[in-house]
Amino acid sequence: MNIQAVADRARVSTATVSRTINGSNKVAPKTAERVRRAIEALGYYPNTNARALGSGRSRIYGLIISDITNPFFPELVKSFEDMAVRNGYEVIVANTGYSPERTEVCVQRMLERKVDGVAVMTSEMGSHLIDRFHRGQIPMVFLDTGDPANGISNVLVDYAAGVDDAVEHITSLGHTRIAFIGGPMDLASARTRRQALLASLKRKGLGVNKSLMEVGNHRIDGGRAAMDRLLALEERPTAVIASNDLTAIGAIGALHRRNLRVPEDISVVGFDDIEISAFLHPALTTVRLSRAAIADRAFQALFRAGKREEGPIPAVEYRIRPELIVRNSTAPPPAKGKGITLLKGTGE
Amino acid sequence: MNIQAVADRARVSTATVSRTINGSNKVAPKTAERVRRAIEALGYYPNTNARALGSGRSRIYGLIISDITNPFFPELVKSFEDMAVRNGYEVIVANTGYSPERTEVCVQRMLERKVDGVAVMTSEMGSHLIDRFHRGQIPMVFLDTGDPANGISNVLVDYAAGVDDAVEHITSLGHTRIAFIGGPMDLASARTRRQALLASLKRKGLGVNKSLMEVGNHRIDGGRAAMDRLLALEERPTAVIASNDLTAIGAIGALHRRNLRVPEDISVVGFDDIEISAFLHPALTTVRLSRAAIADRAFQALFRAGKREEGPIPAVEYRIRPELIVRNSTAPPPAKGKGITLLKGTGE
DNA sequence: GGCGAGATTGTAACCGATTACAACCAACTG
DNA sequence: CAGTTGGTTGTAATCGGTTACAATCTCGCC
Numbered sequence: 001m002n003i004q005a006v007a008d009r010a011r012v013s014t015a016t017v018s019r020t021i022n023g024s025n026k027v028a029p030k031t032a033e034r035v036r037r038a039i040e041a042l043g044y045y046p047n048t049n050a051r052a053l054g055s056g057r058s059r060i061y062g063l064i065i066s067d068i069t070n071p072f073f074p075e076l077v078k079s080f081e082d083m084a085v086r087n088g089y090e091v092i093v094a095n096t097g098y099s100p101e102r103t104e105v106c107v108q109r110m111l112e113r114k115v116d117g118v119a120v121m122t123s124e125m126g127s128h129l130i131d132r133f134h135r136g137q138i139p140m141v142f143l144d145t146g147d148p149a150n151g152i153s154n155v156l157v158d159y160a161a162g163v164d165d166a167v168e169h170i171t172s173l174g175h176t177r178i179a180f181i182g183g184p185m186d187l188a189s190a191r192t193r194r195q196a197l198l199a200s201l202k203r204k205g206l207g208v209n210k211s212l213m214e215v216g217n218h219r220i221d222g223g224r225a226a227m228d229r230l231l232a233l234e235e236r237p238t239a240v241i242a243s244n245d246l247t248a249i250g251a252i253g254a255l256h257r258r259n260l261r262v263p264e265d266i267s268v269v270g271f272d273d274i275e276i277s278a279f280l281h282p283a284l285t286t287v288r289l290s291r292a293a294i295a296d297r298a299f300q301a302l303f304r305a306g307k308r309e310e311g312p313i314p315a316v317e318y319r320i321r322p323e324l325i326v327r328n329s330t331a332p333p334p335a336k337g338k339g340i341t342l343l344k345g346t347g348e
Numbered sequence: 349m350n351i352q353a354v355a356d357r358a359r360v361s362t363a364t365v366s367r368t369i370n371g372s373n374k375v376a377p378k379t380a381e382r383v384r385r386a387i388e389a390l391g392y393y394p395n396t397n398a399r400a401l402g403s404g405r406s407r408i409y410g411l412i413i414s415d416i417t418n419p420f421f422p423e424l425v426k427s428f429e430d431m432a433v434r435n436g437y438e439v440i441v442a443n444t445g446y447s448p449e450r451t452e453v454c455v456q457r458m459l460e461r462k463v464d465g466v467a468v469m470t471s472e473m474g475s476h477l478i479d480r481f482h483r484g485q486i487p488m489v490f491l492d493t494g495d496p497a498n499g500i501s502n503v504l505v506d507y508a509a510g511v512d513d514a515v516e517h518i519t520s521l522g523h524t525r526i527a528f529i530g531g532p533m534d535l536a537s538a539r540t541r542r543q544a545l546l547a548s549l550k551r552k553g554l555g556v557n558k559s560l561m562e563v564g565n566h567r568i569d570g571g572r573a574a575m576d577r578l579l580a581l582e583e584r585p586t587a588v589i590a591s592n593d594l595t596a597i598g599a600i601g602a603l604h605r606r607n608l609r610v611p612e613d614i615s616v617v618g619f620d621d622i623e624i625s626a627f628l629h630p631a632l633t634t635v636r637l638s639r640a641a642i643a644d645r646a647f648q649a650l651f652r653a654g655k656r657e658e659g660p661i662p663a664v665e666y667r668i669r670p671e672l673i674v675r676n677s678t679a680p681p682p683a684k685g686k687g688i689t690l691l692k693g694t695g696e
Numbered sequence: 697g698g699c700g701a702g703a704t705t706g707t708a709a710c711c712g713a714t715t716a717c718a719a720c721c722a723a724c725t726g
Numbered sequence: 727c728a729g730t731t732g733g734t735t736g737t738a739a740t741c742g743g744t745t746a747c748a749a750t751c752t753c754g755c756c
Contacts, residue, residue, distance in 0.1 A: 002742055013706045018744060028704060048460050049400040050742035053711050058397065068426050069623060074417040078443060085453065090440060090461060094433075095426060105433065112396050113438060220627040249627065256629040275417060276624065279568040279597065281604040350712055361736045366714060376734060398712035401741050 001044055010038035021046060048090075052114060060090045061302055062110035062118035064125070066098050070218075071246065071274040072291065076121060079295035087303060089116070096124045107132055117141070117302035121294070123188035139305035139313050141298045145188055148315040153301035155294050155318050159189075162287040162322030163196040163241075164203075166269045169285070169324055170239045171204055173332045175267065179212040179237035181226040181247050190218065193243045193271065212237055216247045223250025231258065238266060238333035245270035245277045245286055252280070252329070263331035273325055283327035293320050349392055358386035369394060396438075400462060408438045409650055410458040410466035412473070414446050418566075419594065419622040420639065424469060427643035435651060437464070444472045455480055465489070465650030469642070471536040487653035487661045489646045492537060496663040501649035503642050503666050507537075510635040510670030511544040511589075512551075514617045517633070517672055518587045519552055522680045523615065527560040527585035529574040529595050538566065541591045541619065560585055564595045571598025579606065586614060586681035593618035593625045593634055600628070600677065611679035621673055631675035641668050 007014045012031060019027050020035040027035075038044075052058040063080055065073045081091045092113060094106035103124045110118050111132060117139040125142070133140050134151070146154025170178055180197050183190025194213075201208055214230055216222035223242060227250065230237060242248035248270030252262050262268055262282055270277060270286035277284040297318035305313045355362045360379060367375050368383040375383075386392075400406040411428055413421045429439045440461060442454035451472045458466050459480060465487040473490070481488050482499070494502030518526055528545050531538025542561075549556055562578055564570030571590060575598065578585060590596035596618030600610050610616055610630055618625060618634035625632040645666035653661045 004742085014743075015707080015745075016705060019705090022744085026704065031704080045456070045460055047401070047462065047742055049397045049406060049462060050711090051744075052397040053395070053401050053713085054742075054744040056711075056744090068416070068422045071419070071624075074422055077441075078416050081441070081443065085442075085457065090457065092438060093425075093429070093441060095429065108393070109433065109438065112393055114395065114397060220624070224627075249624075253627060253629045276419075276568070276597075279572075279601060281601045352712080362713080363715075363737080364735060367735090370714085374734065379734080395712055398741090399714075401743085402712075402714035404714090404741075 001042060003044075003046065006035065006038045006042060006044050009042060010035045056114075057116055057306075058114045059088060060092055060113055060115050061299075062106075062113070062115040063091050063093045064096060064103075064106050064110070064118060064120045064122060065093065066096050066122040066124065068093065068095055071276065072244070072272055073121070075275070076291035076295050079292040080119065080299055083296065083299040087299075089303075096122055098122075098124060100124060100126065104129065110138075111136060116306055119143075119298040119302060120145075121298070137313070139302050141301040143189075143294065143298070144192065146315075146317070148317045151313050151315050153298075153305070153315045153317065155297045155301070155320060157189075157289060157294075157320045157322065159192050159322070160196040160199065162271065162289065162324070163193065164200045165322070165324035166241050166271070166287050167197070167200040167204060169326065169330065170241065170267065170269060171206070173239075173267065173330060175239040175333050176206060177209075177212070177235065177237045177239070177333075178206065179214060179230050179240045181214045181216045181223055181230075181240060181242045181251060183216060183218040183243040183247070184222075185215060187218070190243055197241065216243065216250070218244050218247060220246050220250035220253065223247035224254040225250075227251035227254035231255075231260075236266075239269070239330070240266060241269045241271075243271055245272045245274045245284060248284055248286065248329075249277075249280065252282075252284075263329050265334055267330040267333070269330060271322075278327065280329075282329045285327045285330040286325055287322045288325050289322045290320065349390060351392075351394065354383065354386045354390060354392050357390060358383045404462075405464055405654075406462040407436060408440055408461055408463045409647075410454075410461070410463040411439050411441045412444060412451075412454050412458070412466060412468045412470060413441065414444050414470040414472065416441065416443055419624070420592070420620055421469070423623070424639035424643050427640040428467065428647055431644065431647040435647075444470055446470075446472060448472060448474065452477065458486075459484060464654055467491075467646040467650060468493075469646070485661070487650050489649040491642065491646070492540065494663075494665070496665045499661050499663050501646075501653070501663045501665065503645045503649070503668060505537075505637060505642075505668045505670065507540050507670070508544040508547065510619070510637065510672070511541065512548045513670070513672035514589050514619070514635050515545070515548040515552060517674065517678065518589065518615065518617060519554070521587075521615065521678060523587040524554060525557075525560070525583065525585045525587070525681075526554065527562060527578050527588045529562045529564045529571055529578075529588060529590045529599060531564060531566040531591040531595070532570075533563060535566070538591055545589065564591065564598070566592050566595060568594050568598040568601065571595035572602040573598075575599035575602035579603075579608075584614075587617070587678070588614060589617045589619075591619055593620045593622045593632060596632055596634065596677075597625075597628065600630075600632075611677050613682055615678040615681070617678060619670075626675065628677075630677045633675045633678040634673055635670045636673045637670045638668065 003014045003017050006017045017035050020032045084091045096103040107129045119141050121143045123145050141153040143155050146152040182194040214226040216226045240251055248268050252268055255262055270284045273286045273288035277286050351362045351365050354365045365383050368380045432439045444451040455477045467489050469491045471493050489501035491503050494500040530542040562574040564574045588599055596616050600616055603610055618632045621634045621636035625634050
């Protein structure tokens with residue numbers, strides 16, 4: 001079952017069948033109709049390998065993420081794939097596992113499969129790897145680290161605005177001793193979130209207490225350990241802002257383990273709004289970063305780049321505004337002198 | 349940069365280059381070495397589209413799942429992809445979204461991309477769709493619903509054994525009023541788990557109380573709602589076994605909301621052991637179903653089928669034994685007449 | 697009726713590999 | 727030394743499309 005069979009049945013050449021399939025306008029409506037009927041009757045569908053070879057376009061996009069088991073990514077992958085399929089594209093997902101060697105493998109996979117574009121939703125991409133895509137004239141879109149001036153589209157998250165919302169929410173509840181549990185410092189997005197928080201605190205006129213600025217690893221255990229360290233301080237914070245939801249979940253776990261209540265004793269704010277956050281006890285107040293929006297912009301960037309006829313790849317920049325979702329993990333701080341200290345030791 | 353360039357540089361024909369790349373034994377070691385040096389020097393890598401077209405093998409496997417945002421799947425996808433890449437294969441992941449129409453699209457995508465095999469890790473696959481793979485001589489492996497006699501490999505989960513372990517654990521703690529929150533009844537694996545539980549209870553000589561057999565939806569909210577219904581009963585259960593971890597998490601949420609303690613007042617057991625379960629408060633006692641093991645067997649089934657020279661596709665069956673992981677969500681039931689009833693009404 | 701423009705269709709080269717088959721070569725045999 | 731054999735290499739067809747270019751057809755118009 002190939003294009004020749006269709007051509008024979010429709011009494012046309014393979015060229016006409018090809019043109020019909022690809023929506024070329026150079027086919028007379030009557031002929032096109034005949035071809036379509038032949039396709040229908042034979043149940044024909046084109047061999048994508050042959051198409052890719054002949055046309056030089058694979059209709060495959062690469063999607064590079066760090067780790068699909070990180071709950072930030074599944075929804076992103078799903079949205080991206082959904083858009084791709086609706087537009088006749090396939091997606092190859094590759095996990096870097098946060099490792100440069102694996103990242104290199106990911107890039108190689110993309111090149112071998114001749115992807116028509118690649119969305120890099122992680123920050124492990126070294127410039128020598130970027131060059132390899134550049135050399136292949138492959139459109140790229142990055143998350144936060146793109147550079148339209150260099151031909152790389154960018155989906156820019158306005159962390160500052162999101163963090164500001166969180167700080168505003170917390171301070172308006174009356175908190176002043178605000179701790180932060182950041183992500184691993186070798187992660188670009190973690191550094192950005194941290195910077196945004198420091199800036200926001202300063203803008204609010206709140207001094208930055210270094211001992212309240214903890215470092216986690218963007219996983220539950222890191223949040224838990226960091227919270228433990230914060231609880232060991234002389235003067236504990238009354239509110240904690242975490243760099244992502246998993247960290248916040250870990251922090252809440254540490255608090256529960258010591259029989260501290262959230263939000264009565266300590267308020268906790270997350271970042272990302274992963275699915276489970278809405279269903280925790282207490283439901284997590286967090287800054288939602290819409291993965292669907294990110295996926296949508298990333299896809300659009302690649303899709304548009306692919307439509308150009310000639311010339312350099314058009315690079316665009318999109319900006320995503322996170323959104324504070326207030327749930328039940330935040331409340332005013334406990335009254336001075338009571339609260340935490342009082343409850344200490346009353347546990348089981 | 350194509351195979352001809354390599355051939356020229358190594359002073360051989362393209363056929364010899366191809367043979368060298370594909371590890372044919374018909375190449376003299378000295379020649380092969382020369383070819384390899386040429387490949388190295390030019391930084392050549394083959395065009396997979398051309399390879400697929402010429403050889404009829406795409407080196408792509410299809411992986412059909414129901415929904416990547418269901419926390420059961422990411423680890424499975426990751427493990428499968430990892431094995432595939434290590435063996436020179438690429439993976440196309442497709443989500444059915446539990447919908448027959450979308451499933452049809454998934455199948456079509458697989459056929460168009462000429463996958464060398466397809467792992468179907470969901471149960472929405474109708475027999476007319478299976479036939480399409482059969483017609484294309486495409487090896488298949490299913491999760492639980494395969495049929496080696498029909499040429500479809502199967503990864504069979506021994507739910508009965510896993511459920512038995514859970515029931516044994518709970519009864520040995522002294523529980524007799526045991527509730528079950530199952531999955532949606534239109535889901536094959538949910539029905540299987542339910543059947544296994546009923547059988548296990550009977551084997552233990554415990555009567556099956558229909559009002560304790562609840563139905564959830566394998567998501568958090570379903571578990572929560574089902575638990576609410578169980579708590580409204582005259583005689584509440586002292587232990588709950590859930591059909592998956594999300595359901596268990598929902599159940600625990602419902603309990604916490606009423607100020608019931610887990611495990612002091614009610615014990616909860618999950619199923620699957622998704623990553624987050626170990627980090628909850630309390631950490632969830634659950635039956636681990638290793639996604640890595642499932643992915644491994646599924647890959648092996650396809651990989652072996654692909655190695656056959658001639659003849660029918662060899663179908664195999666693998667059996668996976670789940671494993672009880674005891675954490676902190678289970679304990680002996682509260683003393684009779686006290687416990688739950690005592691605590692009722694003391695909430696906030 | 698003849699001519700040119702524009703629309704439609706066909707011919708065939710091409711994409712970059714794989715692989716059946718033929719050709720060649722060296723070593724071994726009788 | 728001719729004939730065989732087995733190992734190595736090359737030639738060229740093939741996979742199934744796409745697409746540049748050529749060919750043809752259809753009108754409108756003078």
